[in-house]
Amino acid sequence: MGKIVIDNEYYIHVDDSSYNLCKKYVNKKGKNSEKIIGYFGSMSSALRKYVEIKALPNDDETIGIKEYFNRIEKFTEQIKKLLP
Numbered sequence: 001m002g003k004i005v006i007d008n009e010y011y012i013h014v015d016d017s018s019y020n021l022c023k024k025y026v027n028k029k030g031k032n033s034e035k036i037i038g039y040f041g042s043m044s045s046a047l048r049k050y051v052e053i054k055a056l057p058n059d060d061e062t063i064g065i066k067e068y069f070n071r072i073e074k075f076t077e078q079i080k081k082l083l084p
Contacts, residue, residue, distance in 0.1 A: 001014045001015050001016065002014050008024075009023060009025075010022065010023055010024075010050055010053075012050075013036075014043075018039045018040060018041060019039075019041070019042060019043050019046040020036050020037075020038070020039050020040070020046070021036070021037040021040065021046045021049055021050055022034050022036050023035055037053070047079055050079075051075040051079065054071070054075045055069075055071035055072045055074075055075055056068075
């Protein structure tokens with residue numbers, strides 16, 4: 001069916017039976033590539049997973065559970081601002 005872009009890195013591919021959260025990245029050979037993060041039964045489930053991923057700490061970062069949930073709240077609000 002189509003593709004819904006969330007940001008420069010993530011998008012949701014929509015087909016007849018699922019919403020597929022996908023991530024763009026540069027592979028080891030230096031070529032642009034894409035991978036499917038997960039298959040979801042609804043748009044809201046795919047977006048919920050996106051928010052969880054974005055809230056995770058970077059590789060060199062340690063955060064507490066409160067900060068993690070604050071980040072989830074922040075990214076959820078950003079998604080809501082995109083909705084009509």
